[in-house]
Amino acid sequence: MNSIQTKLGEVQDEEQRLRMALDRTAAERSAAIAAEKGTLPKRKGVLELVPETWDETVGQNRRTFVELYAPWCPYCKRLEPTWEELAMQVEARDLDVQIARLNGDKHVQFMDRYRAEGFPTLILFQRGVVTGYYNGRADVESLLKYIA
Numbered sequence: 001m002n003s004i005q006t007k008l009g010e011v012q013d014e015e016q017r018l019r020m021a022l023d024r025t026a027a028e029r030s031a032a033i034a035a036e037k038g039t040l041p042k043r044k045g046v047l048e049l050v051p052e053t054w055d056e057t058v059g060q061n062r063r064t065f066v067e068l069y070a071p072w073c074p075y076c077k078r079l080e081p082t083w084e085e086l087a088m089q090v091e092a093r094d095l096d097v098q099i100a101r102l103n104g105d106k107h108v109q110f111m112d113r114y115r116a117e118g119f120p121t122l123i124l125f126q127r128g129v130v131t132g133y134y135n136g137r138a139d140v141e142s143l144l145k146y147i148a
Contacts, residue, residue: 044084044087044088045084045087045088045090045091045099046083046084046087046099046100046101047098047099047100047101048100048101048102049066049100049101049102050102050107051107051109051110054102054110055128057098057100058100058125058128059127059128060098060127061127062096062097062098063096063097063098063124063125063126063131063147064097064098064099064100064124064125065086065097065098065099065100065122065123065124065125065134065143065147066100066101066102066122066123066124066125067079067083067100067101067102067120067121067122068101068102068104068110068111068114068116068119068120068121068122068123069101069102069103069104069105069119069120070103070104070105070119070120071103071105072105073105073119073120075119075120076119076120078138079120079138082138082139082140082143083099083101085140086099086140086143086144087099089140089144090144090147093144095144095147095148097147104116104119104121105119114130121133122134122135122143124146124147132146134146
């Protein structure tokens with residue numbers, strides 16, 4: 001009986017690994033297609049950045065407030081609804097800043113480039129240049145004051 005349970009557990013683990021790989025592949029394909037078309041996928045107003053779209057997006061005249069995140073990070077998960085609400089508030093108030101995020105766990109070169117030591121790291125850019133790292137309260141009003 002134990003060997004059957006062990007084998008079942010192994011099969012379930014492999015199935016989970018394959019599902020995660022398929023999800024990653026689909027997300028990468030979507031981002032690559034969007035990059036080719038010159039558009040970026042959005043999730044509730046938040047631009048989903050990938051390395052291929054970084055320079056074009058962050059280098060615009062418009063300011064860009066970026067969250068470097070990790071999908072497994074509990075603080076990033078807690079910030080996600082606030083980050084989405086921030087994007088909606090920015091749009092509603094017609095502020096000249098775009099709200100974006102990039103998976104820093106997957107694209108480690110960005111963590112190194114911007115000396116980010118943990119997740120989430122919130123960075124404000126103007127024309128591709130860092131204008132500040134946000135270290136304050138993680139609520140919508142505080143974030144809006146920072147980027148206003």
